[in-house]
Amino acid sequence: MMILDAIFKILCAMSALLFVNKLIFDGISRVKSKVTSTGNTWFLLILDAAYMPLQFCILIFGIYRIAHLFEYQFIMNNIDHGYQVSMLMVMSSFLLRFKQNIEHVLDEEKEYLFTKFDPALVTLFSQIIKVTIIFCVVAIALYIVGIPFQSLMMLQGAVTIALGVSAQNVLGNGFGGIMILLYKPFEIGDLISSPDKKIEGYVEEIRWDRTRIMNLDRRPLSIPNSMFNQIIIVNASKMRNRHLVQNINLSYKNIDKVDAITTQIQAMLKSHDGIDTKLAASAHLVEFGAQSLRIHVSAFTKTVKTSVFYQVQQDVCIQIAQIIKNNEAEIVLVTNVL
Structure with a gap:
């Protein structure tokens, strides 16, 4: 009887979960259709970003409540930590999806927006936001499962030292990319050349770590940004005559x-x-x-x-x-x- 009672409770909980899930997403669909007619872009971006994470949120909450039906000591000791970490992952998923939606809007409106904003700078900030979100989620998740904050700081210091020793080129390329975006020796579409290296062509993309140049004979060149700190660059597009x-x-x-x-x-x-x-x-x-x-x-x-x-x-x-x-x-x- 106890097994049948547990199965019955699980079935009831799953049915309630599916019913609530349907009600919520029917409501989101109706709200989305109304907002589309008003042209509120930001609210649409939030709804679209929240659609999938909200499904997982309901599923995780349902599993969390069902797990409490079983009084096994192992489950009771770990379910709270698992629930908190899972909800944290759902929140990070929402933030990353929202960031991606904003990037899509900027890409569609780039002919207007990029007259005011540098596309390479937008890409750099997007990468920084992504790395920041992931780092914060990992740090909070480790703290939730019981790793002390001091240990996290020690781990961060060790990782920083390791990166400084083994990834100098990567850091140099990143620093070079920041210098290019700040001082703007060249921009996308400029014709540049270097008397020091066999580099001549049009700048097609500036990433945080490297720059892509289309050579005059239509051969693409991918150049690490750290190199631009060591060579002379002639920007023909900046000439007035x-x-x-x-x-x-x-x-x-x-x-x-x-x-x-x-x-x-x-x-x-x-x-x-x-x-x-x-x-x-x-x-x-x-x-x-x-x-x-x-x-x-x-x-x-x-x-x-x-x-x-x-x-x-x-x-x-x-x-x-x-x-x-x-x-x-x-x-x-x-x-x-x-």
Whole structure:
């Protein structure tokens, strides 16, 4: 009779558990449909994050109450600790799901929001929040099961020392990522290069530990952030102008036409739509070479985009060639004499 009575109580408890579970989630579904029509995004995020953890919460509570039907000493000694740890895990699950839902909203609205917030900084804070939640849950769970707080602090100190010795590269990469996000030597979409290393391409992603760069020949590079603290970085996307330089070799028989040619080239540069006239633009004879006269042409374009820069450079070169032709001068091909 005692066994039948226990089975009957368990069945009654499970039936009540399922009934309460259905009532709660029917209520959540109705509330969710009403909130959707109002457009309250934050409340929807909370409801969605709480849906699965609440199911586990009801299940854990039911198991906890059913376990009290049995008066075994082992169960009675451990059920409270197990219940508290389980509820703690449910709470952490809710927080992590809520964080993930916020990330999804930010990703959907990134074209608007990331004009105000750096996406790499958002990712970094997301990782920090995740690690903090997990660390706090583990620490509280260990404390619940009876490990003293002082022991946790000693364990934390030992782990910190171990990490400092065995994971210097990881910590260095993390510190490098923080420096990149704070000082912003480059951002996502920038064209960067390094004269120290064979690095040149567009920044596609900045993580807390490494940065992904798409090379100019479309090869992805994954670079540890600690490396950026040790090398020189040239950020072409931060330039306001690009330097256009051409060296032209004229025949010595055209030396009497050099002054007219350089004057006309300077006038062309000052009137060209693609050249920034606020900056110096020049064309001068700079060297008497072994085989030719060398004219140095220098100017700064208004654009920094590579494709537009090449178009401006091409047009300038064609006009220079036309000026030389109009003056009946000749461009000399310089060859190396062995």
